[in-house]
C-alpha cells in the first residue's frame with residue numbers, strides 16, 4: 001500500500017514537449033515523451049495528492065482521478081499553469097517547453113506555406129516564448145513549493161544552482177540530455193538533485209518511475 005503522505009495536497013505538473021506551429025502543418029518541437037512528468041503525476045496521485053496535469057502533446061492516458069488539461073503550444077501551457085497555480089500547494093515543471101516559436105510566415109499560421117509561392121528556401125524567424133517556471137516562481141507564496149528540471153549538456157551543478165536561485169525554486173532536478181540512459185525519451189534517468197537548503201545528491205541511473213517516487217520522498221524532508 002502506498003503511503004498517503006501527500007493526502008490533501010494539490011499538485012500541478014507540466015509535462016511533455018510543446019509544439020510550436022509555423023504554418024498549418026509544420027512545427028518546432030523536441031523528443032520529450034512526457035514520461036518523467038507522468039511518473040510524477042501517478043506517484044503523487046498514489047500518495048493521496050489531488051493532481052492536475054498540464055500536458056503537451058504526448059501519448060499518456062491518465063487515471064480518471066487525475067485532472068488533465070491538454071495543450072499544444074508554450075503560450076497555452078503558460079496560461080493553463082498560471083491559472084491553476086494560485087490554488088496549488090506544489091508545482092513541478094517537467095515539461096520540455098520550446099524556448100522559441102516561429103513567427104508566422106506571410107501566408108499566416110492557418111495556411112500551408114507553398115513551395116511554388118517561394119523563390120527559394122524560406123527563412124524562419126523565431127520569437128521568445130514565456131518561461132512558465134519562472135512565472136510560477138515570481139508568483140510563489142510562502143506555503144507553496146516549486147520544483148524545476150534542468151536538461152543540460154555540460155556540468156550539472158553550476159547550472160542547477162543558477163536555475164534554483166533565478167527561478168526561485170525549492171528543488172531542482174538536473175539531468176544530462178546527451179548521455180544514454182538519461183533525459184529525453186529514455187525510460188531511465190540519472191539525476192542530480194539540489195534543494196533550497198543547498199543539499200546535493202547524485203542519484204544513479206534509475207527508472208523514471210523510481211526517480212519520481214524519490215523526488216516526492218525528498219520533498220517530505222525539505
Ligand code: C5P
Pocket residue numbers: 014074093094095096097098099129130131132133134147148149150151163
Ligand atoms: O531554463 P531552462 O529552460 O533550462 O529551465 C528548465 C526548467 O524550466 C524546466 O523545469 C522546464 O519545465 C521549465 N521551463 C518552463 N517554461 C519555459 C522554459 C522552461 O516552464 N519556457
